[in-house]
Amino acid sequence: MDRTSYRGVIVSADLLAAAALAAVPILAATGLLQMWQLYVVVVITGTCGLFAAIASQSFMPRLVPQRALLAANSTFALSSSVVATSGNAIGGALVQLLTAPIAIAVDAVMLVVSALSKARITVTGRSAGTEPPKDSMLKGIRVGLRVALFGHPALRATTIAATVGALGGQMQAVIVVLFLVRELDLSAGLVGATIAVAGVAGIVGAAIGVQITGRLGNGPTFILGMTLSSLAGLVMATAGGPVVLVLLVLVIAQLLRGWGPTLYGINQQTIRQVLVPSALLARTQATWRFLVFGMQPIGAILGGTLGAVVGLRGTLIISSLVMLTGTGFALLSPLRTLRQLPRAET
Structure with missing residues (x-):
């Protein structure tokens, strides 16, 4: 690109x-x-x-x-x-x-x-000025990795936190429906309604994400979103007892699962768009996607294996702890104090 x-x-x-x-x-x-x-x-x-x-x-x-x-x-x-x-x-x-x-x-x-x-968009959007880059594609890949992992400390923190979070998140994603059906014995209708709660929460989170970021700042809102996502599995793992209580716990868990990714997603995207020079943005975006989405098949294998070894409830807990590890890295990084992004580079 x-x-x-x-x-x-x-x-x-x-x-x-x-x-x-x-x-x-x-x-x-x-x-x-x-x-x-x-x-x-x-x-x-x-x-x-x-x-x-x-x-x-x-x-x-x-x-x-x-x-x-x-x-x-x-x-x-x-x-x-x-x-x-x-x-x-x-x-x-x-x-x-x-x-x-x-x-x-x-x-x-x-x-x-x-x-x-x-x-109908009137802007062509050539990524590296009027002329395409003359360096090799392999060198371009190396540059993307360097910017994403060794560039601005905030970029490095979001990349590592999101990569670890994606690993834990996919470990959890592959066993959630099994947990709802096998452990909690929910009907198909209740399973569908439970999953829909996260979707609705994601819509609400996107609608209020700008206001929350305006109050907390880009970095703290990213950390907040990662924290909410990480806690969703731990909350879900506590579900049990009367049906009403089970459904209440599941609603809370799914609200966290819906709000979290939206809050950290819009902020990590904005952080990259502002801190990465425009000529390097496409390759940096591609590198981030390669690292984060590349963790998902690994997480799926680990989640399925853990589900068979330690059980579905235990896998929810372990995967949440993995996600919290990524959140902890972000919390210890400059993201904690990144309340306003600097002006974009050219």
Whole structure:
């Protein structure tokens, strides 16, 4: 993305994903659809989503002034939370009403509409000035790692805290539903309602994140969000007894799980956008995503293994302690006193 424009990336990603999805109903209608083709579609759309996410996050500082970055990131998080909460329900309804291939065709049309909307952006957003960088891609990767891990102390703290938090968070994510069903014996309806609470809390957190950050500062709000996320599993692990008490504990846990990621997410994003020079932002964003999301499959394996060895309740506790370790690193870093970000570098 250092070698092209951000606008070109986000438009192309939508169009390529739309083309891949459009192939599914066509293949289904002709009777040629096979499982391996669906895997290919998932890989293509997932790759497009990755590029679009990094480009969008790097594009933001070129579209809004620095003073509006936090609000812009909060709005972005709010829309993502709304989509995450409602998208699955709408998709399920479309599958029931129109069949799965038609529902996928609708998704492809929506991506085309998205691409047309993004194509109207007047700023191209070339990430490194008017000319693409002449250094090798391998050197660019090394630079991204250096900036993310050895650059500004606040950048280093958010990267390490988020990476450790992602490890613990995924350890927990893979066993939550099992815990609700096997340990607490909840019905499918109550499981769905419990999970929905976190989605609604995420929407609320995105809506009030700017106000909370205005009172506490960027660094302390990041730490607060990490702390809330870390405590969610510990609270959930205490659930037991009468159904009413169980549901109360679960609601509290899910509120923490919804509020936390929103509060630390919008602030870590803003911290990177302000502290990283614009020419290095895309590669730094990609490095952060590689480190944080790279922890998720490792965390999933560890969570499943621990669930089998120490039990689901014990895994909730251990994974929360792992997340608290990342939070502790942030608490001992300069983030604790980072209340106002300096002016952006160029």
